[in-house]
């Protein structure tokens with residue numbers, strides 16, 4: 184009987200690495216964020232302590248449908264109420280384990296070499312085991328004396344020959360998930376990629392989302408204006424997408440003649456051609472995330488509102504009204520149309536002047552006012568509002584994120600630079616690039632804030648223009 188096992192995100196616990204959070208709470212948060220299988224592992228614990236921990240984990244996941252396996256301790260599976268066991272090459276032989284477990288519980292086997300796989304194929308029936316753990320992919324702290332890492336290429340060769348589904352194990356990181364998925368595995372088995380992570384849910388969701396994407400990068404779409412100076416607009420958006428691991432696509436709403444000192448002209452793209460760019464693209468290319476920037480006119484804003492109804496990807500709306508130089512980028516009569524578009528957005532990212540215009544109020548000066556305006560802006564229809572603080576820069580460069588769960592502050596240090604052209608475009612594009620791989624908007628916003636701060640930290644290394652220069656979109660890549 185083939186068991187319907189979801190091996191995609193397989194958590195192996197490590198008591199030491201789980202730290203103060205503890206094993207059961209780590210498991211609870213990981214399962215909440217989408218972990219599909221749990222193996223309780225602690226080679227140093229005695230049976231009594233191990234059984235207590237296993238029972239705690241079984242109770243923690245009760246009702247979720249997520250199976251709990253015991254590492255090596257086949258004889259404790261029934262007492263723990265667990266769903267099966269996993270044995271290594273030096274643990275109890277599979278035949279003996281299966282005799283103790285009976286036919287129904289899940290049984291996994293570690294395999295490190297081709298010879299071990301050949302032995303299993305020659306000596307084990309299809310139903311004797313349910314999956315193989317192939318590894319180690321790379322040296323792992325969890326098994327310091329383990330067989331030398333054989334690497335994914337070698338292991339995928341084993342997976343291709345295996346009659347059982349296989350998980351990749353041993354030093355597997357979130358960044359490996361795409362390659363593992365493309366290499367024919369049924370899942371990733373991880374310890375330190377989840378255990379001991381500062382945010383277990385976010386770490387787990389990154390694995391879940393990477394696996395769900397089939398190993399492909401998210402495709403992000405920017406619907407915005409062109410900034411020839413490269414610091415803002417679609418140019419900044421596409422650089423940001425690329426720097427953060429998304430494939431960038433674009434629909435251009437307006438051409439600007441612009442440099443780091445100002446905007447000398449705007450040519451708005453005819454609405455029908457904006458629609459034609461969009462329809463031609465989405466007819467062929469999947470879109471996982473959307474950023475909307477400069478719209479220039481009410482007509483364009485209303486057209487984009489219609490077009491967005493054709494997709495269900497998350498939408499980041501940067502309600503662009505004025506460039507850093509102070510030049511207008513949105514007609515006065517277009518504000519109401521932008522308000523209508525907000526209802527289609529999942530998150531909006533106004534700066535302080537834009538928030539004041541959208542609310543018909545004066546610009547917030549203090550943090551309390553920022554929070555109040557961010558909360559009030561949610562009434563326009565977007566669940567999340569990221570009110571950017573670049574125009575009032577307190578000591579922590581505080582932005583305010585308001586959502587269904589309240590208000591979050593996003594903080595960093597203040598970067599002493601004049602090169603802040605396009606910071607808002609860049610931040611909103613970072614949200615669009617990161618959202619498909621993240622747990623939720625708060626974790627996405629925290630990652631985007633960290634990234635934009637780094638781009639500002641390195642902005643002075645570019646030397647572009649004599650006015651407010653661009654931020655450094657590729658600071659993580661250029662030496």
Ligand SMILES: Nc1ncnc2c1ncn2[C@@H]1O[C@H](COP(=O)(O)OP(=O)(O)OP(=O)(O)O)[C@@H](O)[C@H]1O
Nearest residue numbers: 507534571572573574580597598604605606607608
């Ligand atoms: N000097 C700085 N130091 C640190 N963070 C900054 C600085 N200037 C801006 N930021 C951050 O950059 C992000 C963008 O905020 P900002 O208010 O500049 O957006 P914006 O006005 O829409 O930018 P633009 O319109 O030029 O694209 C925010 O996270 C803000 O806190």
Ligand SMILES: Cc1ncc(CO)c(N)n1
Nearest residue numbers: 408409410415416477506
């Ligand atoms: C094209 C374009 N979009 C957005 C901004 C906001 O900075 C800009 N300066 N130029």
Ligand SMILES: [Mg+2]
Nearest residue numbers: 503534607608
């Ligand atoms: Mg802006």
